Amino acid sequence: MSGPVRESAWREFAKGWWRENPVFIAVLGLCPALAVTASLRNALVMSGATAFVLIGASLVVSALRHVVPRQVRISVYIVVIATLVTAVDFALAAWMPVAHRELGAFIALIVVNCLILGRQEAFASKNRPVLALADAAGMAGGFALSLCMIGAVRELLGNGRVLGLRVLPAAYEPWAVMILPPGGFFALGLLLTVFAWLRERAEQRRRAEQARVAAAARSGGGAP
């Protein structure tokens, strides 16, 4: 692989984790992000399944990008995605029956995760397989990261445990609502607020720094 390709592949991979995070920044793929995150374990299984489908579909779509006619491209993407999801669905049913039962229809619903279709339309259909792989892996990583954060917050506040291990003292009164459906919305709102606060603080610090530099330049302006 030549230098520039490796460099841009790295950039495509890195952007999905945080700067263009699919859940927190682009607000895509919300349905699974809220529906399966009552516990961290389910969030992990869901992240793995989504990553497999996203990476596989991106590779196929990218490899076929000169073959598929424009008019039917969306249908082709959907069929590719649905095929991969069927494979994941059967594989999980065979190897992880408990997780499969708990996630229920949400494994099948990966088909309509707008994150996956969005990446095919926006990226994989226009770039070579190496870049598509990097982009898909980064986005899948960002998706997994956000799912795990939401799952950890909900399990911690709603249960006092993370991955079934007790973290908060036994005297902690669990917020049962965090494991129930409304908790999904509250947890994501809470995380977004914390991120907005962090961003604003960073922005303020940057501005103060700029003002200090400008003031120093002005006061030092008379000196030779």
Added chain:
Amino acid sequence: MRGELIWIFASACLINNFTLTYFLGLCPFFGVTGRLATALRLGLANIFVMTITAGAAWLLERFVLPWVPYLRLISFILVIASTVQFVEMLIRKTSPALFRALGIYLPLITTNCAILGLALFATNRGYGLLASVIYALGAGVGLLLALVLMASLREEAALAPVPRLVRGTALSFFVAGILSLAFMGFAGLFHGVVE
């Protein structure tokens, strides 16, 4: 029998509201609820697509899928995509104004997980044709209800004095959480009737 159908309808509409308790169809829920009128129209188009999909899913499950179980997801999604295409052409012919108002959200009904979710749930539960259609109607009305409630709340919240940090997306999530809490109150509805 009739009692059971009413129960299916109420359960899909209120108690197990697709958007607020199953987290299905969140994209339009946060995407088009900026304005009440658009939310209402999209909700109506959704009801139509859901009802047709439920009927078609029943037909497929009964007559086709016993022989090719692995085609379940693909056949469902193809039915949904064609129905959406049909609705799109219908609306463009009959009401160009509505067609323009719905814009990109009309084709996006295809990837609305509430619709595929409905087909999966209805066939998983082994509903008959009538029950499937009633279930779809209930779920569709529930979706419409959630969209309209959310749009009304957001129109109010846009004018309210809200701390700057939670403005925008975070505020929408808190509003949705409170709505979802309110819908949990329906859980005891019909309790005595069914058991």
